[in-house]
Amino acid sequence: MTVTKRSVLGLAACVAAGIAAAGLVGPQPARAQAEAPVEVVATTGMIADAARAVGGDLVEVTALMGAGIDPHAYRQTRTDILALANADLVVWNGLYLEAQMEEFLLDLADRGPVVAVAEALPEDRLVAHDDYEGRFDPHVWMDPRLWSGVVEAVRDALVSVAPEHEAAFAANAEAHLADIARLADYADGVLASVPEGSRVLLSAHDAFNYFGRAYGFEVLGIQGISTESEAGLARMEELVDLLVSRDIGAIFVESSVSDRNIRALIEGAAARGHEVVVGGELFSDAMGEPGTYEGTYIGMIDHNATTIARALGGEAPERGMDGRLAAGT
Structure with missing residues (x-):
């Protein structure tokens, strides 16, 4: 399931007020090709790390949630709303990880590039949620080989907003994926012991x-x-x-x-x-x-x-x- 296939009937009053306060009135303009870095906002540190690895010096990444922050309970602040509204690209996990932010992010997707990168993974590779039919465990970063698919989704999202940098994003992603593969091999060995x-x-x-x-x-x-x-x-x-x-x-x-x-x-x-x-x-x-x-x-x-x-x-x-x-x- 991707954000482009989801419809939101309306925002809660507090979210609507937040969007209005941030100046989000109507669709936001597409990013202009320029020398300035691509402004990326990521919800979690893991996704922000992937964006930095793939984007390199061509991106400036802001992570909303830092060390010790629980994404299940996190709610966007006014500062977050402004950052999200002004970003060239917003990347979030999806799969109901950011449960308290989901409605806001889905609405924001109607106004600019907003991608739930974990939802790019094939459903047959996801762990079904024990309690909710049709939902999946969102903690996909715990398997490095599975996480590689999320890195690829981040790469594709960056290319979509800055196609002039496609070659650089592809090369950076390939190098990062090689590091992740080596990490997975290391984990295989020590955990098998x-x-x-x-x-x-x-x-x-x-x-x-x-x-x-x-x-x-x-x-x-x-x-x-x-x-x-x-x-x-x-x-x-x-x-x-x-x-x-x-x-x-x-x-x-x-x-x-x-x-x-x-x-x-x-x-x-x-x-x-x-x-x-x-x-x-x-x-x-x-x-x-x-x-x-x-x-x-x-x-x-x-x-x-x-x-x-x-x-x-x-x-x-x-x-x-x-x-x-x-x-x-």
Whole structure:
């Protein structure tokens, strides 16, 4: 499903007011070919990273959501509305990741180039949503090979607004895709070293289904695919039983989700005489801090694969694929 196939019957009053305040009256003019960089606004850090890698010096990219931000709950601010209105291109994940922004973004697509890049992926490669028919798990970046298709969609979106730079975008995309392929090969190796009986990844919410499918891990989330869902007492008791009965010794916190439920599980297992430790912090819905290696897509997945492998009994270099991870990973 793409934004061009979606119709929006109307905006909520607050969104309509925001658009009016931003000066969005009628269709916006197409980008003029110029020496100025292409102004790109991306919702998440992962998509912004792809746009920077593909666009290089020819683009100027703004990410709305930084480190530690939960995209499921994020709502656009007035500053965001202005940035989105003035962009040459807006790229967002789609698949209902940016749930609180979706109506606004779909309406904005009637006024200029706005592309839900994850929705370019074939549906047969997506994980179906457990609770909603016709919807899919949006966390596609957790499988580097699948994410390559999103990078290609970003490339195509950039070409659509700046066709004069098509050759440069294609060359940059090819180089970035080669880096992603090398990352996927690294993850294959270190995660395969985890003993089969230990390949259980339990974290705060169901952000790792694509990871589990790609690398043969059973994935368990305290909350559902969206962090907006709540974990009930029965669910917590079920997970404590699982930790004890299967002798699982490590679970993981997420950088963009509260660790309250994880700590409750550890305490629940301890009350049953079973020790569980935090295996590390994983990047789920957001990357690391800007300017760091972990603040790139390659560094994010390198960190996750390395942390998971080492915590669950596998073999991986402490500093990751190229020795660039922060000490203590």
